[in-house]
Amino acid sequence: MKLTVPHMGLLSVAYTEILRKHGVDMMPPPRPSVNTLNLGTRNSPEFACLPFKINLGNMIESLDNGADTILMPGGSGPCRFGYYGVVQEQILKSLGYEFNMTLTDNPDSLSGMVGTIRDISDIKDKKHAFTVFYLILIKMAALDKAQSMYHWYKPREINRNESDKAYSGAVRTIGKATTYRELYRSWKEVKKIFRDVKADMKHKPLKVGVLGEIFVVIEPFANMMFEKKLLDMGVEIVRGVWLSDWLNDRFRFKPFRKNQNKLAKKWAYPYLKYASGGESIESVGKTVKFSREGIDGVIHIMPFTCMPELVAATIMNRISTDMNYPVLSLTFDENVSEVNLQTRIEAFVDLLERRKKCWKVS
């Protein structure tokens, strides 16, 4: 059995090595590229959202490379994500591929995930499967932490591209860890790597909050390296959506981190009273929070025709005018041009800079 799971940001770094150690023949698809997107777009329904297309492209590529089992999380929320696996399986079957599709229909439940791990690996002990699953979660949290450190260091670095090297080194170091002890040691090493980066501690860069649909936010290919572009302009990114937070809301592996979803619900209450699936409540709630926290502006990104985020985008428009707070909504699909994106971000950052100066003077 050669198992493949479509990419979602750094998630593949978190599980690949650990599952390999426990006897799963992991075969991660190549990182999403233009070829992936083309394959996905050619074979998917017209108005399917961007994550669907990238996932489908990933699956086709890894099936071409020889994988024979696909693991795809599902769900039954109001968002389309729960139905991805079913439609993708039908499309791939009609393309003539032969494979098994494992749909984990209940990604929110711990027992479901542990059961999946027991199904695919040689771990038969329930307790052992629990520990392995929590190791994956904690590794994901470490990766996210490293990324947030990178977001902090990059605009403050003195030697150009030093923090980029530090970040990729950190991801590599954490990626190798397969036990709790190794993870702990690698985390110490990561801290050291980042401490060695020369940074201007007194510099106060612009802060931009990034919110939106989780896949587009955390997968750099889906958002056209949009965070890299912002960081290169010397802007600090404060991200409101983390994969580890999403997992933490469900599995509570970080007991001291508050449930972000519940917090967001509290902040969003005057504007959005019920979570309408996806990350809508986080987008709205955290916009309100960021506006109070002195973050200069918010960029809200979503795939084209994303249902929950459109609700959020409508409401964020209103928040923007009510609170006099800059919000930029960007929509991504396969036809977005990179130059257009660059121009819009640059204009937005210029606006924020000017706004900040005016505030200082007055």
Added chain:
Amino acid sequence: MKSIKRIGIPRGLLYHRYGDIWKELLKSMGFEVITSPGTTESIRDIGLSLSVCDLCMPIKVFLGHVNVLKDSVDAVFIPRYISIEQGAYMCPKFIGLPDMVRAAIRNIPPVIDPVMNLKTGTIMDFVTELNKKLHFKTPDKDEQLRILGLPVKRDYFFGEGKITVVVTGRPYLVFDNIMNKGAIRYINSLGVRAFYFIPDLFSTEKTMDSLPKWVYWSMGKEVVTSVRSMLDNHDICGIINLVNSACGPDSFLVELITRSFDLGKKPYMAITIDEHTSDVGLQTRIEAFMDMTLKRKPLNAWGGGK
């Protein structure tokens, strides 16, 4: 707070399914009910100007309806339908609809948004919340529950004709002649009768069991089931599926229908409509579809055999 006497119901989205029930419910409570006029092009254009660009058309038109209503009423009635049956949701945009309306339209009278969530709650919660939001002190809850439980009309025939095609799709698209660009009127003008129906529970379950996974959108379920159950019906000569452009659930369900069912049994066409669709393009497609259907007639044992 100003006391509420006149309540407005926008004529869009779920009004086309539950509008009569809502009207009767509010009238039984002693309020004056005003509905917005049928969709016109100007209402549509107002809606377009109020909304974010890539929203789907029914929501945009709905915003236009609210905008027309807002000056003449004391409150607007937009219930929040989260789920109308166990194990299924409505579209996410319905869940956020009252909040979207509040956000998109300025100077709006209070929005009455009782929650209908049969996934976790009951209809009683809906009634209680409605009474609370309207400051209605002396409710006759039995009567309210009776009205909410009234059956909706399930079968609709449009026009007259010897042969019949089934029109499936969301009710707000099928019953709104501006939104569907007069597609149904045009079908009638060709001498064909159009038939729209809500499938019953039994055939829904049967169809869902034949799929790899149950569809978890209530209205999506209806679309899939009505296509599936009409494939075997010999009195019907074709199926036209009206789909909104950028409709989230339908983008997958159209794919699911074409891949899961044996569509060779019956002519089937999915038409995607948005605010830019040209009437003429639509008419050409319908005409071509009807020509094809009529040519197929002698080959098949459908209809006319009574």
